[in-house]
Amino acid sequence: xxxxxxxxxxxxxxxxxxxxxxxxxxxxxxxxxxxxxxxxxxxxxxxxxxxxxxxxxxxxxxxxxxxxxxxxxxxxxxxxxxxxxxxxxxxxxxxxxxxxxxxxxxxxxxxxxxxxxxxxxxxxxxxxxxxxxxxxxxxxxxxxxxxxxxxxxxxxxxxxxxxxxxxxxxxxxxxxxxxxxxxxxxxxxxxxxxxxxxxxxxxxxxxxxxxxxxxxxxxxxxxxxxxxxxxxxxxxxxxxxxxxxxxxxxxxxxxxxxxxxxxxxxxxxxxxxxxxxxxxxxxxxxxxxxxxxxxxxxxxxxxxxxxxxxxxxxxxxxxxxxxxxxxxxxxxxxxxxxxxxxxxxxxxxxxxxxxxxxxxxxxxxxxxxxxxxxxxxxxxxxxxxxxxxxxxxxxxxxxxxxxxxxxxxxxxxxxxxxxxxxxxxxxxxxxxxxxxxxxxxxxxxxxxxxxxxxxxxxxx
Ligand SMILES: Cc1cc2nc3c(=O)[nH]c(=O)nc-3n(C[C@H](O)[C@H](O)[C@H](O)COP(=O)(O)OP(=O)(O)OC[C@H]3O[C@@H](n4cnc5c(N)ncnc54)[C@H](O)[C@@H]3O)c2cc1C
Numbered sequence: 001x002x003x004x005x006x007x008x009x010x011x012x013x014x015x016x017x018x019x020x021x022x023x024x025x026x027x028x029x030x031x032x033x034x035x036x037x038x039x040x041x042x043x044x045x046x047x048x049x050x051x052x053x054x055x056x057x058x059x060x061x062x063x064x065x066x067x068x069x070x071x072x073x074x075x076x077x078x079x080x081x082x083x084x085x086x087x088x089x090x091x092x093x094x095x096x097x098x099x100x101x102x103x104x105x106x107x108x109x110x111x112x113x114x115x116x117x118x119x120x121x122x123x124x125x126x127x128x129x130x131x132x133x134x135x136x137x138x139x140x141x142x143x144x145x146x147x148x149x150x151x152x153x154x155x156x157x158x159x160x161x162x163x164x165x166x167x168x169x170x171x172x173x174x175x176x177x178x179x180x181x182x183x184x185x186x187x188x189x190x191x192x193x194x195x196x197x198x199x200x201x202x203x204x205x206x207x208x209x210x211x212x213x214x215x216x217x218x219x220x221x222x223x224x225x226x227x228x229x230x231x232x233x234x235x236x237x238x239x240x241x242x243x244x245x246x247x248x249x250x251x252x253x254x255x256x257x258x259x260x261x262x263x264x265x266x267x268x269x270x271x272x273x274x275x276x277x278x279x280x281x282x283x284x285x286x287x288x289x290x291x292x293x294x295x296x297x298x299x300x301x302x303x304x305x306x307x308x309x310x311x312x313x314x315x316x317x318x319x320x321x322x323x324x325x326x327x328x329x330x331x332x333x334x335x336x337x338x339x340x341x342x343x344x345x346x347x348x349x350x351x352x353x354x355x356x357x358x359x360x361x362x363x364x365x366x367x368x369x370x371x372x373x374x375x376x377x378x379x380x381x382x383x384x385x386x387x388x389x390x391x392x393x394x395x396x397x398x399x400x401x402x403x404x405x406x407x408x409x410x411x412x413x414x415x416x417x418x419x420x421x422x423x424x425x426x427x428x429x430x431x432x433x434x435x436x437x438x439x440x441x442x443x444x445x446x447x448x449x450x451x452x453x454x455x456x457x458x459x460x
Contacts, residue, residue: 098175135321151183
């Protein structure tokens with residue numbers, strides 16, 4: 001077979017018109033201000049990060065390659081386990097991730113394991129970096145690890161040091177020794193998915209998980225569904241309304257997974273992210289002390305919104321991880337697969353398609369990093385825009401990869417069909433993309449109303 005020294009429509013790198021070669025002839029200033037390079041794009045983006053975040057990115061990539069890559073097929077295809085059971089490979093993953101500090105990075109010692117230097121960057125930014133690397137290898141395993149951060153978030157965001165000491169510190173001590181100690185986050189109810197995340201819906205719906213005052217504590221009754229890791233978590237942040245009140249009375253209770261009356265009934269057999277369970281939880285007269293409340297009575301609605309605002313950046317980043325993998329799989333295929341005696345990559349239509357996929361993926365990452373890294377405070381409209389844009393476009397990138405690979409992309413071996421199954425879920429959880437779009441307008445509403453009454457025009 002002939003050695004290929006260029007793809008159709010391009011000059012060989014040694015050609016006299018090659019821009020990288022000719023650049024050397026430019027003035028020092030010209031060379032200082034322009035650059036042509038054939039360099040790994042992941043490396044370029046990593047080098048642009050501050051040193052400690054670049055280190056985190058490399059650490060997570062290495063972790064995923066070592067501990068997740070070998071089990072991608074195993075955990076995706078494993079038999080659907082009854083609620084409460086962890087696959088041995090999943091247990092091992094949790095243990096390794098704990099030792100590697102991936103489960104405890106929200107807070108610094110002695111509560112967590114974040115390096116003090118990293119606290120200059122928002123948790124949303126740090127988790128976005130972590131999650132992209134894990135999702136690029138397997139978003140099911142990533143969700144198994146990352147739903148835990150969602151469960152911890154209300155405790156950390158409550159600012160309640162006593163609650164952090166009580167709940168977060170033992171978790172950190174266990175995980176750093178390799179002992180799984182998962183948290184889960186429970187807001188969704190069978191009759192309140194979007195209504196648990198959207199003000200208008202909540203104001204017109206009735207919550208079904210209720211906390212009834214009894215003696216010095218509370219009794220929880222009702223049902224939560226689709227709770228990631230809810231069947232295997234040691235602690236669950238449960239959002240419940242006070243008896244005879246609405247969502248505005250929502251209160252966050254940290255409930256022990258082994259608590260009497262808590263029935264972890266079943267898990268869903270879902271289309272994607274199968275390494276992570278989605279559990280139905282029944283609360284049959286679950287008695288909890290008042291000390292189980294984090295953030296204060298009736299503070300749950302605010303705590304939930306604050307949690308979702310910080311966690312939507314990482315959800316956007318998981319979609320970027322999946323899109324990146326789709327780009328890599330498609331690029332590899334277009335290099336190896338031959339059509340009409342030459343690599344598929346020689347066709348310029350294919351090159352245009354690939355360039356579009358790569359540009360979309362990297363522009364999403366840039367947007368997320370800019371928004372999540374722009375300050376300590378997570379903002380609803382920015383987080384929501386990152387979430388719906390990244391997850392919608394990541395699915396489009398996966399479909400473009402399938403366009404390029406045609407029937408070869410359909411086989412399980414290619415890895416692409418799993419990405420398509422997984423990425424679809426990111427458009428549903430943490431608020432459907434419709435709900436996230438509404439969040440952008442909710443933020444703008446005061447300005448828009450003011451404009452309606454003669455105020456300044458609103459710029460975008
Ligand atoms: C893999 C996975 C993991 C999950 N993990 C968790 C978890 O850990 N904890 C947890 O609490 N929940 C979790 N969920 C639940 C998830 O957050 C909900 O599925 C999601 O909020 C949507 O709710 P729903 O499924 O009840 O849809 P519904 O709320 O019933 O929505 C149905 C449709 O109506 C649309 N819609 C609803 N209201 C409006 C409106 N006002 N305007 C326009 N359109 C609207 C929605 O966009 C959607 O298209 C998870 C879900 C999945 C798929």
